[in-house]
Amino acid sequence: MNKYVLTIGDPNKNNAGPKAKEDVLYFLKDEGFLPLPLNLKLDPEDRSFGAKLRKVYDVKFKIPRVFKKLKAEVIVLQYPIYSTYLTNNIIKAIRSYTDAKLYLVIHDVETLRLFKDDQNFSQNEIEVFNSVDGIIDHNRKMHAWLDEQGVTTPCIDLGIFDYHNPTELREEYDYDRSLVFAGNLAKSKFLTSKEFEKLAFKLELFGPSPAEKYAENINYQGVYSPEELPEHLKQNFGLVWDGNSIVKCDGTFGEYTKYNNPHKASLYLSSGLPIIVWKKAALADFVIDNNVGFAVDSLTEIDERLENMPREEYSVMKKNALAVAQKIRTGEFIKTAMTKLEKVKD
Known part of the structure:
Protein backbone atom coordinates (compact mmCIF):
# COMPACT_ATOMS: atom_id res chain seq x y z
CA MET A 1 0.00 0.00 0.00
CA ASN A 2 1.36 3.42 -0.98
CA LYS A 3 0.82 5.75 1.98
CA TYR A 4 2.25 9.25 2.31
CA VAL A 5 2.56 12.10 4.78
CA LEU A 6 2.80 15.53 3.14
CA THR A 7 5.76 17.51 4.46
CA ILE A 8 6.27 21.26 4.35
CA GLY A 9 9.46 22.73 5.82
CA ASP A 10 9.53 25.05 8.85
CA PRO A 11 12.77 26.93 9.58
CA ASN A 12 12.00 27.76 13.23
CA LYS A 13 13.60 25.02 15.34
CA ASN A 14 13.29 26.47 18.85
CA ASN A 15 9.57 25.94 19.20
CA ALA A 16 7.29 22.92 19.29
CA GLY A 17 5.36 23.71 16.10
CA PRO A 18 7.56 21.88 13.58
CA LYS A 19 8.55 19.29 16.21
CA ALA A 20 4.97 18.06 16.54
CA LYS A 21 4.59 17.57 12.79
CA GLU A 22 8.04 16.04 12.41
CA ASP A 23 7.19 13.49 15.10
CA VAL A 24 3.94 12.46 13.42
CA LEU A 25 5.95 11.69 10.28
CA TYR A 26 8.69 10.00 12.30
CA PHE A 27 6.28 7.57 13.95
CA LEU A 28 4.06 6.95 10.92
CA LYS A 29 7.13 5.82 8.99
CA ASP A 30 7.03 2.76 11.26
CA GLU A 31 3.57 2.06 9.82
CA GLY A 32 4.79 2.18 6.22
CA PHE A 33 4.11 5.85 5.47
CA LEU A 34 6.57 7.76 3.29
CA PRO A 35 7.31 11.50 3.32
CA LEU A 36 5.90 13.43 0.38
CA PRO A 37 7.66 16.82 0.24
CA LEU A 38 5.82 19.74 -1.32
CA ASN A 39 8.75 22.12 -0.81
CA LEU A 40 6.52 25.15 -0.36
CA LYS A 41 8.01 28.25 1.21
CA LEU A 42 5.50 29.31 3.86
CA ASP A 43 5.81 32.47 5.90
CA PRO A 44 2.52 33.52 7.59
CA GLU A 45 3.99 36.99 8.21
CA ASP A 46 4.93 37.63 4.57
CA ARG A 47 2.06 39.43 2.83
CA SER A 48 4.17 40.91 0.06
CA PHE A 49 3.24 40.85 -3.62
CA GLY A 50 6.09 38.42 -4.19
CA ALA A 51 4.67 36.00 -1.63
CA LYS A 52 1.27 36.13 -3.36
CA LEU A 53 2.87 35.45 -6.74
CA ARG A 54 4.76 32.51 -5.26
CA LYS A 55 1.51 30.99 -3.96
CA VAL A 56 -0.11 31.33 -7.38
CA TYR A 57 2.89 29.63 -8.99
CA ASP A 58 2.75 26.85 -6.39
CA VAL A 59 -0.95 26.25 -7.06
CA LYS A 60 -0.67 26.35 -10.86
CA PHE A 61 2.52 24.35 -11.28
CA LYS A 62 4.35 22.99 -8.23
CA ILE A 63 1.45 21.32 -6.40
CA PRO A 64 -0.10 19.63 -9.48
CA ARG A 65 3.36 18.36 -10.46
CA VAL A 66 3.61 16.45 -7.16
CA PHE A 67 0.25 14.69 -7.47
CA LYS A 68 -0.22 14.11 -11.22
CA LYS A 69 1.88 10.94 -11.37
CA LEU A 70 1.47 9.90 -7.74
CA LYS A 71 0.00 6.47 -7.06
CA ALA A 72 -1.24 6.72 -3.50
CA GLU A 73 -3.87 4.94 -1.48
CA VAL A 74 -3.58 7.17 1.60
CA ILE A 75 -2.34 10.75 1.97
CA VAL A 76 -2.01 12.46 5.35
CA LEU A 77 -2.14 16.26 5.54
CA GLN A 78 -1.01 17.80 8.81
CA TYR A 79 -3.29 20.75 9.51
CA PRO A 80 -2.94 23.72 9.51
CA ILE A 81 -0.35 24.87 7.01
CA TYR A 82 -1.13 28.56 7.68
CA SER A 83 -2.50 29.41 4.25
CA THR A 84 -6.19 28.87 3.53
CA TYR A 85 -5.53 29.37 -0.18
CA LEU A 86 -2.84 26.69 -0.32
CA THR A 87 -4.78 24.30 1.92
CA ASN A 88 -7.84 24.44 -0.33
CA ASN A 89 -5.77 23.98 -3.48
CA ILE A 90 -3.72 21.11 -2.08
CA ILE A 91 -6.94 19.27 -1.25
CA LYS A 92 -8.34 20.12 -4.68
CA ALA A 93 -5.20 18.75 -6.39
CA ILE A 94 -5.29 15.53 -4.36
CA ARG A 95 -8.93 15.02 -5.33
CA SER A 96 -8.27 15.88 -9.00
CA TYR A 97 -5.17 13.77 -9.60
CA THR A 98 -5.39 10.84 -7.16
CA ASP A 99 -7.92 8.37 -5.78
CA ALA A 100 -6.24 8.39 -2.38
CA LYS A 101 -7.99 8.51 0.96
CA LEU A 102 -7.18 11.90 2.46
CA TYR A 103 -6.75 12.15 6.21
CA LEU A 104 -6.12 15.23 8.35
CA VAL A 105 -4.06 15.19 11.51
CA ILE A 106 -5.17 18.31 13.37
CA HIS A 107 -2.47 20.20 15.25
CA ASP A 108 -4.58 23.33 15.75
CA VAL A 109 -8.16 24.35 15.04
CA GLU A 110 -7.61 27.93 13.98
CA THR A 111 -11.22 28.97 14.53
CA LEU A 112 -10.84 28.07 18.20
CA ARG A 113 -7.34 29.45 18.53
CA LEU A 114 -7.28 32.72 16.61
CA PHE A 115 -10.37 33.33 14.47
CA LYS A 116 -13.35 32.77 16.76
CA ASP A 117 -15.15 35.89 15.52
CA ASP A 118 -14.30 35.49 11.83
CA GLN A 119 -17.36 33.82 10.31
CA ASN A 120 -15.84 33.46 6.84
CA PHE A 121 -12.70 31.80 8.16
CA SER A 122 -14.70 29.52 10.43
CA GLN A 123 -16.97 28.43 7.59
CA ASN A 124 -14.00 27.69 5.33
CA GLU A 125 -12.28 25.67 8.06
CA ILE A 126 -15.37 23.52 8.61
CA GLU A 127 -15.59 23.01 4.83
CA VAL A 128 -11.96 21.82 4.86
CA PHE A 129 -12.77 19.35 7.64
CA ASN A 130 -15.77 18.07 5.69
CA SER A 131 -13.80 17.70 2.45
CA VAL A 132 -11.51 14.91 3.71
CA ASP A 133 -12.08 11.21 4.43
CA GLY A 134 -10.98 11.13 8.06
CA ILE A 135 -9.67 13.30 10.87
CA ILE A 136 -7.45 12.69 13.88
CA ASP A 137 -8.45 15.30 16.45
CA HIS A 138 -6.95 15.89 19.90
CA ASN A 139 -9.48 14.60 22.43
CA ARG A 140 -13.15 14.15 23.38
CA LYS A 141 -13.69 17.88 23.92
CA MET A 142 -12.37 18.85 20.49
CA HIS A 143 -14.32 15.98 18.92
CA ALA A 144 -17.55 17.23 20.53
CA TRP A 145 -16.89 20.77 19.27
CA LEU A 146 -16.33 19.50 15.72
CA ASP A 147 -19.64 17.62 15.91
CA GLU A 148 -21.42 20.77 17.13
CA GLN A 149 -20.04 22.75 14.17
CA GLY A 150 -21.45 20.28 11.67
CA VAL A 151 -18.34 18.27 10.85
CA THR A 152 -19.58 14.93 9.50
CA THR A 153 -16.19 13.44 8.59
CA PRO A 154 -15.24 10.44 10.77
CA CYS A 155 -13.03 11.63 13.66
CA ILE A 156 -10.69 9.65 15.90
CA ASP A 157 -9.38 11.11 19.17
CA LEU A 158 -5.59 11.08 19.51
CA GLY A 159 -5.51 11.25 23.32
CA ILE A 160 -2.17 13.03 23.55
CA PHE A 161 0.61 13.93 21.13
CA ASP A 162 3.56 11.58 20.85
CA TYR A 163 7.06 12.97 21.28
CA HIS A 164 10.28 11.53 19.89
CA ASN A 165 12.58 11.81 22.88
CA PRO A 166 15.81 9.78 22.86
CA THR A 167 16.97 11.28 26.17
CA GLU A 168 17.41 8.59 28.80
CA LEU A 169 14.44 8.38 31.17
CA ARG A 170 15.33 9.22 34.76
CA GLU A 171 13.57 6.87 37.15
CA GLU A 172 15.48 8.16 40.18
CA TYR A 173 14.51 11.56 41.52
CA ASP A 174 14.70 13.92 44.46
CA TYR A 175 11.24 14.68 45.78
CA ASP A 176 11.63 18.42 46.28
CA ARG A 177 8.22 19.47 44.86
CA SER A 178 9.94 21.39 42.03
Whole structure:
Protein backbone atom coordinates (compact mmCIF):
# COMPACT_ATOMS: atom_id res chain seq x y z
CA MET A 1 0.00 0.00 0.00
CA ASN A 2 1.36 3.42 -0.98
CA LYS A 3 0.82 5.75 1.98
CA TYR A 4 2.25 9.25 2.31
CA VAL A 5 2.56 12.10 4.78
CA LEU A 6 2.80 15.53 3.14
CA THR A 7 5.76 17.51 4.46
CA ILE A 8 6.27 21.26 4.35
CA GLY A 9 9.46 22.73 5.82
CA ASP A 10 9.53 25.05 8.85
CA PRO A 11 12.77 26.93 9.58
CA ASN A 12 12.00 27.76 13.23
CA LYS A 13 13.60 25.02 15.34
CA ASN A 14 13.29 26.47 18.85
CA ASN A 15 9.57 25.94 19.20
CA ALA A 16 7.29 22.92 19.29
CA GLY A 17 5.36 23.71 16.10
CA PRO A 18 7.56 21.88 13.58
CA LYS A 19 8.55 19.29 16.21
CA ALA A 20 4.97 18.06 16.54
CA LYS A 21 4.59 17.57 12.79
CA GLU A 22 8.04 16.04 12.41
CA ASP A 23 7.19 13.49 15.10
CA VAL A 24 3.94 12.46 13.42
CA LEU A 25 5.95 11.69 10.28
CA TYR A 26 8.69 10.00 12.30
CA PHE A 27 6.28 7.57 13.95
CA LEU A 28 4.06 6.95 10.92
CA LYS A 29 7.13 5.82 8.99
CA ASP A 30 7.03 2.76 11.26
CA GLU A 31 3.57 2.06 9.82
CA GLY A 32 4.79 2.18 6.22
CA PHE A 33 4.11 5.85 5.47
CA LEU A 34 6.57 7.76 3.29
CA PRO A 35 7.31 11.50 3.32
CA LEU A 36 5.90 13.43 0.38
CA PRO A 37 7.66 16.82 0.24
CA LEU A 38 5.82 19.74 -1.32
CA ASN A 39 8.75 22.12 -0.81
CA LEU A 40 6.52 25.15 -0.36
CA LYS A 41 8.01 28.25 1.21
CA LEU A 42 5.50 29.31 3.86
CA ASP A 43 5.81 32.47 5.90
CA PRO A 44 2.52 33.52 7.59
CA GLU A 45 3.99 36.99 8.21
CA ASP A 46 4.93 37.63 4.57
CA ARG A 47 2.06 39.43 2.83
CA SER A 48 4.17 40.91 0.06
CA PHE A 49 3.24 40.85 -3.62
CA GLY A 50 6.09 38.42 -4.19
CA ALA A 51 4.67 36.00 -1.63
CA LYS A 52 1.27 36.13 -3.36
CA LEU A 53 2.87 35.45 -6.74
CA ARG A 54 4.76 32.51 -5.26
CA LYS A 55 1.51 30.99 -3.96
CA VAL A 56 -0.11 31.33 -7.38
CA TYR A 57 2.89 29.63 -8.99
CA ASP A 58 2.75 26.85 -6.39
CA VAL A 59 -0.95 26.25 -7.06
CA LYS A 60 -0.67 26.35 -10.86
CA PHE A 61 2.52 24.35 -11.28
CA LYS A 62 4.35 22.99 -8.23
CA ILE A 63 1.45 21.32 -6.40
CA PRO A 64 -0.10 19.63 -9.48
CA ARG A 65 3.36 18.36 -10.46
CA VAL A 66 3.61 16.45 -7.16
CA PHE A 67 0.25 14.69 -7.47
CA LYS A 68 -0.22 14.11 -11.22
CA LYS A 69 1.88 10.94 -11.37
CA LEU A 70 1.47 9.90 -7.74
CA LYS A 71 0.00 6.47 -7.06
CA ALA A 72 -1.24 6.72 -3.50
CA GLU A 73 -3.87 4.94 -1.48
CA VAL A 74 -3.58 7.17 1.60
CA ILE A 75 -2.34 10.75 1.97
CA VAL A 76 -2.01 12.46 5.35
CA LEU A 77 -2.14 16.26 5.54
CA GLN A 78 -1.01 17.80 8.81
CA TYR A 79 -3.29 20.75 9.51
CA PRO A 80 -2.94 23.72 9.51
CA ILE A 81 -0.35 24.87 7.01
CA TYR A 82 -1.13 28.56 7.68
CA SER A 83 -2.50 29.41 4.25
CA THR A 84 -6.19 28.87 3.53
CA TYR A 85 -5.53 29.37 -0.18
CA LEU A 86 -2.84 26.69 -0.32
CA THR A 87 -4.78 24.30 1.92
CA ASN A 88 -7.84 24.44 -0.33
CA ASN A 89 -5.77 23.98 -3.48
CA ILE A 90 -3.72 21.11 -2.08
CA ILE A 91 -6.94 19.27 -1.25
CA LYS A 92 -8.34 20.12 -4.68
CA ALA A 93 -5.20 18.75 -6.39
CA ILE A 94 -5.29 15.53 -4.36
CA ARG A 95 -8.93 15.02 -5.33
CA SER A 96 -8.27 15.88 -9.00
CA TYR A 97 -5.17 13.77 -9.60
CA THR A 98 -5.39 10.84 -7.16
CA ASP A 99 -7.92 8.37 -5.78
CA ALA A 100 -6.24 8.39 -2.38
CA LYS A 101 -7.99 8.51 0.96
CA LEU A 102 -7.18 11.90 2.46
CA TYR A 103 -6.75 12.15 6.21
CA LEU A 104 -6.12 15.23 8.35
CA VAL A 105 -4.06 15.19 11.51
CA ILE A 106 -5.17 18.31 13.37
CA HIS A 107 -2.47 20.20 15.25
CA ASP A 108 -4.58 23.33 15.75
CA VAL A 109 -8.16 24.35 15.04
CA GLU A 110 -7.61 27.93 13.98
CA THR A 111 -11.22 28.97 14.53
CA LEU A 112 -10.84 28.07 18.20
CA ARG A 113 -7.34 29.45 18.53
CA LEU A 114 -7.28 32.72 16.61
CA PHE A 115 -10.37 33.33 14.47
CA LYS A 116 -13.35 32.77 16.76
CA ASP A 117 -15.15 35.89 15.52
CA ASP A 118 -14.30 35.49 11.83
CA GLN A 119 -17.36 33.82 10.31
CA ASN A 120 -15.84 33.46 6.84
CA PHE A 121 -12.70 31.80 8.16
CA SER A 122 -14.70 29.52 10.43
CA GLN A 123 -16.97 28.43 7.59
CA ASN A 124 -14.00 27.69 5.33
CA GLU A 125 -12.28 25.67 8.06
CA ILE A 126 -15.37 23.52 8.61
CA GLU A 127 -15.59 23.01 4.83
CA VAL A 128 -11.96 21.82 4.86
CA PHE A 129 -12.77 19.35 7.64
CA ASN A 130 -15.77 18.07 5.69
CA SER A 131 -13.80 17.70 2.45
CA VAL A 132 -11.51 14.91 3.71
CA ASP A 133 -12.08 11.21 4.43
CA GLY A 134 -10.98 11.13 8.06
CA ILE A 135 -9.67 13.30 10.87
CA ILE A 136 -7.45 12.69 13.88
CA ASP A 137 -8.45 15.30 16.45
CA HIS A 138 -6.95 15.89 19.90
CA ASN A 139 -9.48 14.60 22.43
CA ARG A 140 -13.15 14.15 23.38
CA LYS A 141 -13.69 17.88 23.92
CA MET A 142 -12.37 18.85 20.49
CA HIS A 143 -14.32 15.98 18.92
CA ALA A 144 -17.55 17.23 20.53
CA TRP A 145 -16.89 20.77 19.27
CA LEU A 146 -16.33 19.50 15.72
CA ASP A 147 -19.64 17.62 15.91
CA GLU A 148 -21.42 20.77 17.13
CA GLN A 149 -20.04 22.75 14.17
CA GLY A 150 -21.45 20.28 11.67
CA VAL A 151 -18.34 18.27 10.85
CA THR A 152 -19.58 14.93 9.50
CA THR A 153 -16.19 13.44 8.59
CA PRO A 154 -15.24 10.44 10.77
CA CYS A 155 -13.03 11.63 13.66
CA ILE A 156 -10.69 9.65 15.90
CA ASP A 157 -9.38 11.11 19.17
CA LEU A 158 -5.59 11.08 19.51
CA GLY A 159 -5.51 11.25 23.32
CA ILE A 160 -2.17 13.03 23.55
CA PHE A 161 0.61 13.93 21.13
CA ASP A 162 3.56 11.58 20.85
CA TYR A 163 7.06 12.97 21.28
CA HIS A 164 10.28 11.53 19.89
CA ASN A 165 12.58 11.81 22.88
CA PRO A 166 15.81 9.78 22.86
CA THR A 167 16.97 11.28 26.17
CA GLU A 168 17.41 8.59 28.80
CA LEU A 169 14.44 8.38 31.17
CA ARG A 170 15.33 9.22 34.76
CA GLU A 171 13.57 6.87 37.15
CA GLU A 172 15.48 8.16 40.18
CA TYR A 173 14.51 11.56 41.52
CA ASP A 174 14.70 13.92 44.46
CA TYR A 175 11.24 14.68 45.78
CA ASP A 176 11.63 18.42 46.28
CA ARG A 177 8.22 19.47 44.86
CA SER A 178 9.94 21.39 42.03
CA LEU A 179 8.09 22.65 38.93
CA VAL A 180 9.10 23.48 35.37
CA PHE A 181 7.40 25.47 32.62
CA ALA A 182 8.58 25.38 29.00
CA GLY A 183 7.01 27.26 26.12
CA ASN A 184 6.61 30.48 24.18
CA LEU A 185 7.09 32.97 26.99
CA ALA A 186 5.82 35.92 24.94
CA LYS A 187 2.28 34.60 25.18
CA SER A 188 2.59 33.25 28.74
CA LYS A 189 1.49 36.49 30.37
CA PHE A 190 0.51 34.80 33.64
CA LEU A 191 4.22 34.47 34.43
CA THR A 192 4.55 38.24 34.76
CA SER A 193 1.46 38.64 36.94
CA LYS A 194 2.15 40.59 40.14
CA GLU A 195 0.29 37.85 41.99
CA PHE A 196 2.89 35.24 41.04
CA GLU A 197 5.35 36.35 43.71
CA LYS A 198 2.76 35.43 46.36
CA LEU A 199 3.09 31.77 45.39
CA ALA A 200 5.55 29.71 47.41
CA PHE A 201 6.54 27.09 44.82
CA LYS A 202 9.69 27.59 42.75
CA LEU A 203 9.38 27.46 38.97
CA GLU A 204 12.17 26.69 36.51
CA LEU A 205 11.49 28.45 33.21
CA PHE A 206 12.58 27.61 29.64
CA GLY A 207 11.68 29.19 26.33
CA PRO A 208 12.13 32.04 23.84
CA SER A 209 11.12 35.68 24.36
CA PRO A 210 11.50 35.95 28.15
CA ALA A 211 10.26 39.01 30.02
CA GLU A 212 12.81 41.49 31.36
CA LYS A 213 11.87 40.61 34.92
CA TYR A 214 10.12 37.78 36.74
CA ALA A 215 9.10 37.18 40.34
CA GLU A 216 11.86 35.88 42.64
CA ASN A 217 10.34 32.38 42.69
CA ILE A 218 10.82 32.09 38.90
CA ASN A 219 14.24 31.06 37.62
CA TYR A 220 14.75 31.56 33.89
CA GLN A 221 17.07 28.89 32.44
CA GLY A 222 17.32 29.84 28.78
CA VAL A 223 16.07 28.53 25.47
CA TYR A 224 16.77 25.14 23.90
CA SER A 225 15.51 23.27 20.88
CA PRO A 226 12.77 20.66 21.48
CA GLU A 227 15.45 17.99 21.00
CA GLU A 228 17.79 19.50 23.62
CA LEU A 229 15.22 20.52 26.20
CA PRO A 230 14.50 17.08 27.76
CA GLU A 231 18.09 16.97 29.05
CA HIS A 232 17.16 19.83 31.39
CA LEU A 233 13.87 18.45 32.71
CA LYS A 234 14.78 17.04 36.12
CA GLN A 235 11.96 18.60 38.15
CA ASN A 236 9.04 16.81 39.83
CA PHE A 237 6.20 18.36 37.81
CA GLY A 238 5.66 20.05 34.46
CA LEU A 239 3.21 22.96 34.46
CA VAL A 240 0.67 23.26 31.63
CA TRP A 241 -0.95 26.71 31.83
CA ASP A 242 -1.82 29.53 29.46
CA GLY A 243 -3.30 33.01 29.41
CA ASN A 244 -2.90 36.12 31.51
CA SER A 245 -3.99 35.05 34.98
CA ILE A 246 -2.78 32.74 37.74
CA VAL A 247 -6.34 32.03 38.92
CA LYS A 248 -7.58 30.55 35.64
CA CYS A 249 -6.54 30.00 32.04
CA ASP A 250 -8.06 33.01 30.30
CA GLY A 251 -7.77 35.01 27.11
CA THR A 252 -7.54 33.53 23.63
CA PHE A 253 -4.85 30.98 24.42
CA GLY A 254 -6.21 30.15 27.87
CA GLU A 255 -9.67 29.42 26.48
CA TYR A 256 -8.09 27.26 23.78
CA THR A 257 -6.85 24.81 26.43
CA LYS A 258 -10.47 23.72 26.86
CA TYR A 259 -10.12 21.96 23.51
CA ASN A 260 -6.50 21.25 22.61
CA ASN A 261 -3.62 19.05 23.72
CA PRO A 262 -0.71 21.42 24.43
CA HIS A 263 2.49 19.94 23.04
CA LYS A 264 4.39 20.88 26.20
CA ALA A 265 2.37 18.21 28.03
CA SER A 266 3.93 15.60 25.74
CA LEU A 267 7.38 17.08 26.31
CA TYR A 268 6.96 16.72 30.07
CA LEU A 269 5.37 13.27 30.03
CA SER A 270 7.87 11.89 27.51
CA SER A 271 10.52 12.93 30.05
CA GLY A 272 8.70 11.05 32.82
CA LEU A 273 7.37 14.17 34.56
CA PRO A 274 3.84 14.17 36.00
CA ILE A 275 1.97 17.32 35.01
CA ILE A 276 -0.22 20.00 36.59
CA VAL A 277 -3.11 21.29 34.47
CA TRP A 278 -6.15 23.55 34.69
CA LYS A 279 -9.29 21.66 35.76
CA LYS A 280 -11.27 23.00 32.80
CA ALA A 281 -8.59 22.07 30.27
CA ALA A 282 -9.42 19.23 27.90
CA LEU A 283 -6.16 17.60 28.96
CA ALA A 284 -7.41 17.25 32.55
CA ASP A 285 -9.35 14.13 31.52
CA PHE A 286 -6.17 12.42 30.34
CA VAL A 287 -4.23 13.45 33.45
CA ILE A 288 -6.88 12.19 35.86
CA ASP A 289 -7.74 9.01 33.91
CA ASN A 290 -4.07 8.00 33.83
CA ASN A 291 -3.13 9.47 37.25
CA VAL A 292 -0.13 11.28 35.78
CA GLY A 293 -0.44 14.48 37.80
CA PHE A 294 -3.27 16.62 39.10
CA ALA A 295 -5.65 19.41 38.06
CA VAL A 296 -6.32 22.74 39.78
CA ASP A 297 -8.76 25.59 39.32
CA SER A 298 -6.03 28.12 40.12
CA LEU A 299 -2.24 28.19 40.49
CA THR A 300 -2.90 29.42 44.04
CA GLU A 301 -3.97 25.85 44.92
CA ILE A 302 -0.63 24.29 44.03
CA ASP A 303 1.27 25.17 47.22
CA GLU A 304 -1.24 23.46 49.50
CA ARG A 305 -1.59 20.49 47.14
CA LEU A 306 2.17 19.93 47.12
CA GLU A 307 2.53 20.51 50.84
CA ASN A 308 -0.02 17.78 51.55
CA MET A 309 1.27 15.31 48.96
CA PRO A 310 3.28 12.49 50.55
CA ARG A 311 6.15 10.96 48.64
CA GLU A 312 4.11 7.77 48.21
CA GLU A 313 1.37 9.58 46.29
CA TYR A 314 3.91 11.29 44.07
CA SER A 315 5.70 7.97 43.52
CA VAL A 316 2.54 6.49 41.97
CA MET A 317 2.15 9.49 39.65
CA LYS A 318 5.81 9.23 38.68
CA LYS A 319 5.50 5.52 37.93
CA ASN A 320 2.44 6.17 35.76
CA ALA A 321 4.17 9.05 33.97
CA LEU A 322 7.12 6.79 33.15
CA ALA A 323 4.71 4.21 31.71
CA VAL A 324 3.00 6.86 29.57
CA ALA A 325 6.45 8.13 28.53
CA GLN A 326 7.21 4.76 26.95
CA LYS A 327 4.02 4.97 24.88
CA ILE A 328 4.62 8.58 23.83
CA ARG A 329 8.23 7.83 22.88
CA THR A 330 7.19 4.98 20.57
CA GLY A 331 4.34 6.82 18.85
CA GLU A 332 1.63 4.59 20.28
CA PHE A 333 -1.05 7.28 20.22
CA ILE A 334 -0.70 8.39 16.58
CA LYS A 335 -0.20 4.80 15.41
CA THR A 336 -3.33 3.60 17.23
CA ALA A 337 -5.41 6.53 15.99
CA MET A 338 -4.28 6.05 12.39
CA THR A 339 -5.01 2.32 12.52
CA LYS A 340 -8.54 3.07 13.76
CA LEU A 341 -9.03 5.68 11.05
CA GLU A 342 -7.93 3.31 8.29
CA LYS A 343 -10.51 0.78 9.50
CA VAL A 344 -13.40 3.23 9.25
CA LYS A 345 -15.78 2.18 6.47
CA ASP A 346 -17.03 4.60 3.85
